[in-house]
Amino acid sequence: MAFLIRQTLIYAIPLMIVALAGIFSERSGTVNLALEGIMIFGAFSGVVFVRIMQGAGWFAAAKADDNWMKLQGYLMLAMLVAAALGSIFSLLLAFAAINLKADQTIGGTALNMLAPALVLFLVRLMSKQNTLLLLSGDSASWFLIKKSMLGFGKNQDIGMLGEAFLNKVYLTTYVCIIIFVILSVLMYRTRFGLRLRACGENPQAAASLGINVIKMRYAGVLISGALAGMGGFVFAVTTANCSANGDVAGFGFLALAVMIFGNWKPLNVAGGALLFGLFKCIAAAYSTLDINGDGIYTLANIGISSNVYRLLPYLITLLVLMFTSKKSRAPKAEGIPYDKGMR
């Protein structure tokens, strides 16, 4: 069970944070189909930064001092870099969508094509193969937090929940949850959030009250880019062994599904991310066959193919859309370029 919770969280966290990225962009009025592309770019930037730090000998030094806190600090630094570069990458979308009033679907698609191409081009130049690995060690050896680090004994029983949340976990999970909460509050309980949402509902009315729509929409897309870039790096660290290969296995699109499933609301999105993360986890647990899996085997015995679990999130989203399209809370002005003269 502890294994199941832990694995589910590993899949759910990137989904959750990237879906929040989608919310920020769409509620400010810009459709962001480029989540996948930004994730790919963010993952690449983060991994490159980690490699740079490794090359400078920081990691080895921290490991020699047995200072795991320092390593976690480096991880946070890499997350920041991934967020910054994701933000910069999303500027391309913001510029096309907001300044040039371009078609946002095509713009997003272009970024989705650009990111893997650019990343693979650079990865191949850097490593002569299609995957950029860490210079030394793997993701778990550097970043995984074990209960022994937190002062528990190696064999001490810390209960099921303790095992799930304190042993063999990544700090990124908790950082993402905190960021998710803070940004959700920002969106619903602050003036900035209200203004942002207003720009996605009725930008002309917002403008008439003195809100700078262009600025707010830029803020929405840039926050979105930062979150998606960070989510991409978190995905790389927790599931792809901190490597970059121009691919995040469709998580960007799955996050889009989560966002729609959650009706553009943070709390629902968190629930949707957990549900879809669970499906992902069950689908993956077949192939990994971890010994720790009590509960997993019973699922395997039911005999449903792992393909079903992989397929379900998309199917559910489609069904939800079919039945709730009347009640959908999609931002009213999303996808429509802001035009001052249009009332």
Added chain:
Amino acid sequence: MEKGRLTQRDGFKTLVASLISIVIGLLAGAVVILIVGLINPSISLAGAIEGIKIVLFGVFSTGRNASGALSFGFNPVNMGNLFFRATPLILTGLSVAIANKTGLFNIGAPGQYLAGTCASLFLALSIPSSKMAPGLIWLIALLGGMIAGALWGSIPGMLKALLNMNEVIACIMTNWIAANLVTWIFDMSDLKNTAEGTKTGYIYKTSYNGVQTPKFGLDKIFRGSQINGGIIVAAILCVVMYIVIEKTTFGYELKACGANRHAAKYAGIHDKRDIILSMAIAGAMAGAAGSLYYLSGNTEFFWSTYQSLPSEGFTGIAVALLAVNNPVGTIFAGMFMSMLNISGMQLTYLTAYNEYITDVIIAVIVYLSAFSLIIRMLISGRKKIERSKVTGEPIVPAAAAAAPAPTADAAPAAQPAAGSPAKDKED
């Protein structure tokens, strides 16, 4: 259309806009190559310039001569492969273009491509060629692939027409459902290549069953290449679609739906039926793309495709944008994309760079297409352009992601119906 000076005609301007997109795309690629060459100590400036040369003229590359310099000339293998690889790109481009004519953004081409591939491979490999003529099996497989693609494409079409769901989101979901479904189907099938031990990740080539696209002697002209008759089928489909869209009442109805669904309905056009049919035809074309690529007999399908979608589908978007949704134009746009593909491979063989730079170029072209209107405005030297013209663009569906796109509110009422004089009078 008014016959003004050549430079004032709409067609001319769109052509120039496309060419400008291509030039800027290639320039961007060249700049990236140059920057990487300057930063990377293992690549000299001469190496970077060689890279740029290959990107531009890769099709004509014949390797390196005795002194180590790049040599250029007619290369039958490259030329033949250009046609071979253009086949699926032309057809996915055609697919996206047809949907765009009806105001739908068919980002579902990858899924329809997979559906077509899956059906074709099943038919081509499981009908025993001892009982039926291979030519007939080939035809059945192609038609089966097209039907599968059409069915898959009609799902988002139906959701759009009947429930007013945004087709972009519906297409994205059906794409990934297709990717997982195809993996599942092939996982259960016995078509996995177990004859060659290392290739169980792939499905048998259709030539295992003696089924392959006839070559019509093309392989005699382009010796050593993979060319086959598929390119001819693709070209015929493009011309047929051009006639259907531009010269028939049905095509006119489709375009009318694209320009303004509500006006079309008011004029007595079955808008729902036409939207579904448009997506079905688009799906059939994308299905044919997958069919023809894998029925060639020399390509193997990697069946565990659940983690990624076939890039041909997304390149189809680039092809359609570059061809400005003209069905015949997709032939040339598809060949251009295919040429970039070949150049990319030459780049990997001959220089320190790799083929992905050509994908960067394609992405830049798509990015520019997103605001092709601005480029067209710059050409005609016009500062302002009427709102109606802006939203009347066929490539620009009101792309409110997901759910009940409030079409009536989103699309300004001033949209001219397709074919109405409003657009042509512009100049």
